Amino acid sequence: MNKEYFERIFPEVKKIKSKSIRKAVVNTWLLAMKRGKWKKIDNIPFTLLIKTKKTLIKHTRTVTCMAMAIAKERSDMNMDFVIAGGLVHDVGKLLEYEKKGKKYVKSSYGKLIRHPVSGYALAIESGLPVEIAHIIAAHSIEGEKVERSNEAILINHCDFIDFDIEKSPKKM
Numbered sequence: 001m002n003k004e005y006f007e008r009i010f011p012e013v014k015k016i017k018s019k020s021i022r023k024a025v026v027n028t029w030l031l032a033m034k035r036g037k038w039k040k041i042d043n044i045p046f047t048l049l050i051k052t053k054k055t056l057i058k059h060t061r062t063v064t065c066m067a068m069a070i071a072k073e074r075s076d077m078n079m080d081f082v083i084a085g086g087l088v089h090d091v092g093k094l095l096e097y098e099k100k101g102k103k104y105v106k107s108s109y110g111k112l113i114r115h116p117v118s119g120y121a122l123a124i125e126s127g128l129p130v131e132i133a134h135i136i137a138a139h140s141i142e143g144e145k146v147e148r149s150n151e152a153i154l155i156n157h158c159d160f161i162d163f164d165i166e167k168s169p170k171k172m
Contacts, residue, residue, distance in 0.1 A: 001033050001041065003141075009042070009057050010087055012064045018080050021128065028091055028126040029120075035122070036094035036107075037169065047105055050167045059162055060090055065159040080149045084128065085135030089155050092119030092136065104133060116142045162167050 006026050007013055008103040033041065045052055046059030064086030071077040092115030098107040111117070116137050118158040123133040131149060139159050148156065 001030060001038075005029070006045050007094070010061065010064075012061065012068070012083055013087060014081050015068070016080050021080050021084050024123075024127040025087050028088050028123050028128060029094075031126055032091045032094035032119075032122050032155060036098070038094055041094065044093070044099075046093075047163065047166075048097065048104060048106060052166055054166055056090060056093060059086060059166075062162050063155065063158045066161065070154060070158070074150075076150050077154065078151060081129075081131055081135065081149075082154060084132045085139075085151050085155045086124055086158070087110070088119060088132065089136055089139045089159060090115060090119065090126070091122055091150075093117060106136070114142065116140045 002027050006029055010029075013022055013025055030115060031040075034057065038044075041056065044056040046054050047054045048059070064083060067082050067086045068079070070077055071082040090111075094117045096110030096115040097104050098110075099105075116139060119136040120133045123136055124130070132153070134146075135148060135152045135155050137143065138146055138148045139156045143152065143156060
């Protein structure tokens with residue numbers, strides 16, 4: 001994966017106005033791929049908790065686009081933080097998961113460290129501002145112990161909306 005590949009699978013990154021944040025978002029994913037030993041990330045499921053065909057890429061884009069739509073309607077959101085936070089909120093899953101044969105499973109690393117914690121560390125190491133790293137750390141249950149920023153509240157809710165809809169029985 002390189003910058004061009006990343007921009008193709010996550011075109012929302014181009015909407016980040018800050019060049020340094022945009023570059024750090026890409027570098028965070030590249031670092032996660034390297035550490036997780038991933039050559040391609042196209043088919044990684046977004047969760048191992050339910051049976052789904054939805055990929056990590058599709059989920060990440062869905063959460064980011066939902067959050068962007070809501071943030072446009074508010075005056076108290078930093079849009080660069082929303083977009084970057086949406087794009088990297090699950091980056092730690094590249095360390096939490098591994099592929100064994102044809103199955104995706106929790107890695108030994110992932111059994112010790114959940115993706116919000118590893119994602120936070122990857123983001124800080126890649127130069128993302130702490131406000132964006134905070135979104136990663138606070139987007140899941142780990143965030144129940146901190147005061148979430150407005151952007152972190154938004155990503156948390158968009159993440160769970162997508163998850164809850166995906167796990168619903170889809171009865172009409």
